[in-house]
Amino acid sequence: MTPKIALRDVRKSFGPKKVLDGVTLDIAPKESVVVIGGSGTGKSVLIKSIIGILLADSGTIEVDGQDVTQIPASNRDAVNRKFGMLFQGGALFDSLPVWENVAFGLIQRDHLSRADAKERAIATLAKVGLNADVAMLSPSELSGGMQKRVGLARAIAGEPEIVFFDEPTTGLDPIMADVINELIIACVKQQGITALSITHDMHSARKIGDRICMLYQGKLIWTGPAADVDKSGNPFVEQFVHGAAEGPIKMQVRG
Amino acid sequence: MNFLSLIGGVVLRFLGNLGRLTIFAGTAVSHCVRPPFHVRRIGQQMVDIGYFSLPVVGLTAIFSGMVLALQSYTGFARFSAGSETAVANVVVVSLTRELGPVLAGLMVAGRIGASMAAEIGTMRVTEQIDALTTLSTNPFKYLVVPRLIAGVLMLPVLVLIADIIGVFGGFLVSVYKLGFNPASYINNSYDFMQAFDVISGLIKASAFGFVIALMGCYNGYYSKGGAQGVGAATTNAVVSSSILILTLNYIITELFFGT
Secondary structure, X not given: OOOOEEEEEEEEEEOOEEEEEEEEEEEOOOOEEEEEOOOOOOHHHHHHHHHOOOOOOEEXXXXXXXXXXXXXXXXXXXXXXXXXXXXXXXXXXXXXXXXXXXXXXXXXXXXXXXXXXXXXXHHHHXXXXXXXXXXXXXXXXXXXXXXXXXXXXXXXXXXOOEEEEEOOOOOOOHHHHHHHHHHHHHHHHHHOOEEEEEEOOHHHHHHHOOXXXXXXXXXXXXXEEHHHHHHOOOHHHHHHHHOOOOOOOOOOOOO | OHHHHHHHHHHHHHHHHHHHHHHHHHHHHHHHOOOOOOHXXXXXXXXXXHHOOHHHHHHHHHHHHHHXXXXXXXXXXXXXXXXXXHHHHHHHHHHHHHHHHHHHHHHHHHHHHHHHHHHHHHHHHOOHHHHHHHOOOOHHHHHHHHHHHHHHHHHHHHHHHHHHHXXXXXXXXXXXXXXXXXXXXXXXXXXXXXXXXXXXXHHHHHHHHHHHHHHHHXXXXXXXXXXXXXXXXXXXXXXXXXXXHHHHHHHHHHHHHOO
């Protein structure tokens, strides 16, 4: 079976700092993989390299067997329509009302009429538990949790095959975080979506992930089923999972 | 040696930015002529740049025309008494050729250039530009192209209106303060003015519109580092487009009128 996403020895540096130092990872269709790791360890860079916002220095990134690092920019859109992404801060377009945010891809990419797109947007908002009243509001009028939900609705509105979640629960209270986790599970399972999430919230990682990988110093140092993360036997993973200041991972106070 | 490396660093950084700006401008212009076009966005930007700049440009123009009439009258009074013709001529030529485009350009640079840099800069730091990419929408086409097109098209319209309002300002002062004959003032203005005075001003305006939108978008697009970065981008957009407007103004004048 061809993996949905296959990363082979992906490297990316910013100046002298090696952010990704040979990352290799296969994600099967309809699988949910969570990458955990400390802040600033290159988790976001990993996702942005797959989407094409950043260009990897070397290595290959295959989506459905097609190497996306080699395709010309003009064909990039065809690949990107398979993707949806929930950004860390929501990244909602604040110049547009909520429904137009959700319908953005439908209008700009799939050329739906505004009326049809609005209908689809309201239906998608219902999936994430928001009613039609919210659709007319501006994103700045929403709370953080609601913005995340709108961001989720926007990510899944175009019925993507793969969705990326960039720290979906960061900055939310525990209850709202769990609501988002449940929504992610519901959306991913319902639509048969392949998911790649990055987070440092272990509760969320255990809940939404089929498989968990740990990124440390640009490498995936551990990969295993989500249930095994507590008995990984890897001192780095153990320290991270238990949130201990003492251990093999030394926080760089100065970057 | 330290001093030399400092100079070298500054020069390299300048050349690097210049290259990046040139590539940015080239990419943006190439997207202007390739579909798809975001017609709705172009319309929004035209309203924002054209319509909502009218009050500030109109006020600038009317007071410039008024002060021009007053100054040239008192100035010419030193040479001769019969300066009625000269005042009308000076007002109309200096407004259409120079003051109209330059003042409108500078005012719009402050109003529009700053808001473009702030808006696009905020979109950059809040990942909204990345979000556009994930929704298969090219940020150049969606954000930059509409602003460039609207700038190039709307600045001439604004300047034409500024010309008319400015001449009217000169008329007001000449007739109601200096006691000129209104009919002969209009006649003097109209007879002396040549079509090319106005056209050259409109061409300048188009170039200024391009510069304002380009510097606003460029500085916003490459801003980084949160609120402070967006603030710096805004300042840079206004300062660099103002300087470029004044520089371009001389170059275009030299091309058209220098012999």
